[in-house]
Amino acid sequence: MALKISFALFGLQDWFGGDFLPVIDLVKRADAKGIDQVNVTDHVILSENLDSYPFGKFAADSPTYPFYEPISVLATLAGVTKNIRLSSGIVISPLRPAVLLAKQLATLDVLSNGRVEIGIGVGWQKEEYDASGIPWEKRFTRMEEQARICKLLWKGGPSTFHGETVDFDRIYCHPLPVQQNIPIWFGVAPTERNFKRIAETGDGWLPVEQNPAKLKGHIKQLKNMFEQQGRDPASLTIRSMAMPHYGSRSDSMDDFKQSLKKPEPVSLTDTLIEVPALLDAGVNIIELFPTMFCKSAAEFDGFLHQVMEFKKSYDH
Numbered sequence: 001m002a003l004k005i006s007f008a009l010f011g012l013q014d015w016f017g018g019d020f021l022p023v024i025d026l027v028k029r030a031d032a033k034g035i036d037q038v039n040v041t042d043h044v045i046l047s048e049n050l051d052s053y054p055f056g057k058f059a060a061d062s063p064t065y066p067f068y069e070p071i072s073v074l075a076t077l078a079g080v081t082k083n084i085r086l087s088s089g090i091v092i093s094p095l096r097p098a099v100l101l102a103k104q105l106a107t108l109d110v111l112s113n114g115r116v117e118i119g120i121g122v123g124w125q126k127e128e129y130d131a132s133g134i135p136w137e138k139r140f141t142r143m144e145e146q147a148r149i150c151k152l153l154w155k156g157g158p159s160t161f162h163g164e165t166v167d168f169d170r171i172y173c174h175p176l177p178v179q180q181n182i183p184i185w186f187g188v189a190p191t192e193r194n195f196k197r198i199a200e201t202g203d204g205w206l207p208v209e210q211n212p213a214k215l216k217g218h219i220k221q222l223k224n225m226f227e228q229q230g231r232d233p234a235s236l237t238i239r240s241m242a243m244p245h246y247g248s249r250s251d252s253m254d255d256f257k258q259s260l261k262k263p264e265p266v267s268l269t270d271t272l273i274e275v276p277a278l279l280d281a282g283v284n285i286i287e288l289f290p291t292m293f294c295k296s297a298a299e300f301d302g303f304l305h306q307v308m309e310f311k312k313s314y315d316h
Contacts, residue, residue, distance in 0.1 A: 003275065003314035004285040005307055006037035006239060008089060009073070010059065011291040013066065020068060026290075026300055027077050031084040033304045034311075037117065037285060038077060039087040043067040044095050047127035054124055055208055071104045078112035086112055089206060089239075089287070090121035090187040094142040095132045098149040098166050099173060106154060106177040114178035119206045119239075120147065121187035140188075140197075141165055147184050147201040154182065185237060190218040192225075199225040204237030204284075212277035215240060219282035239285040240278055244292060245270035268293040268303065272310050 013020040046063040074086040157172035185204035188194040223233035244266040
C-alpha cells in the first residue's frame with residue numbers, strides 16, 4: 001500500500017518569530033522532497049471564550065494567535081509549488097457564501113493545475129458566526145448544502161438549487177476547476193447522520209479520533225454507508241493524525257496539543273510506529289505536525305528526510 005503524508009502548517013511561524021513568509025519556503029522544500037500534501041487550519045476570528053473548545057485544551061494559547069486565511073495561503077503556495085496537494089484542516093465553510101466558496105476553490109484549482117483537496121467543517125465558536133452575521137443554527141445544513149452547491153456549480157451550469165439556506169435559479173460559476181470533482185472532506189464527529197452526509201455529498205472524512213482500533217470501527221460504518229448510497233467504499237479518503245509518543249502511545253488530545261509547543265521534540269521514529277495500524281484501520285493519508293518533532297527550522301530538512309525514507313518503504 002502506498003503511503004501518503006500530509007503536513008500541517010499550524011505554528012510554523014513561531015520558528016521565525018511570528019513571521020509567516022519563511023513558512024512558504026518550508027512548503028517549497030517539502031514539495032521538492034515529495035511530501036504529498038500540505039494543509040492549513042481556519043479561524044476567521046476568535047473570541048476570548050477558548051474554554052468552549054469541545055476537545056479538551058485549545059491548541060492556541062490566546063485569541064490573538066494568528067490563523068491565516070486558508071484559501072489565500074493555499075493560493076500563494078500554489079504559485080511556488082509544483083506537485084504538493086493543497087488542503088485544509090478545516091475551512092469553516094458556513095462562514096463563506098456557498099457560491100463564493102465554489103468560486104474560490106475552482107479558482108484555486110485552476111491556479112494549482114488541479115491540486116486542491118479541501119476539508120470543511122462548522123467550527124466550534126458561536127462568536128465566529130455572530131461576528132460574521134451568519135446564523136449559528138442550521139450550520140450543519142449550511143455546510144452540507146455548500147458541498148452540494150459546489151459540486152453542482154462545477155458542472156458548468158445553468159445551475160438551479162432550492163435549499164434551506166441557499167436558493168438560486170439558472171446561474172453560472174466560472175472558471176470551472178481543472179479536476180472534474182474537487183475532493184471535499186468533512187471534518188465532523190462520527191455519528192450516523194454525519195456519515196450519511198459524507199456518503200451523500202462528500203469524498204472523505206477528517207476524524208478527530210486517532211485511536212486506530214476505534215477508527216477502524218468508525219471507518220467500517222462509514223464504508224457501509226457509502227455502499228448504502230450506491231458508492232464505492234474504496235473511493236473514500238480518510239486523513240488522520242499519528243498521535244505523539246512519550247515512550248508509550250498517547251490517546252490524549254491534550255497531550256497532542258501540548259506536544260505542538262513542547263520544549264523538547266516528540267520522537268518521530270516512535271510516532272511513525274502508529275502508521276501501520278492507522279493504514280490497517282482504513283486511513284489513506286497520515287497527517288504530521290512538524291512543530292511536534294522539530295525544535296526549529298534548522299531541523300526541518302532532517303524531518304523531511306526521515307519521513308520520506310519511511311514513506312519509501314510503502315511505495316511499492
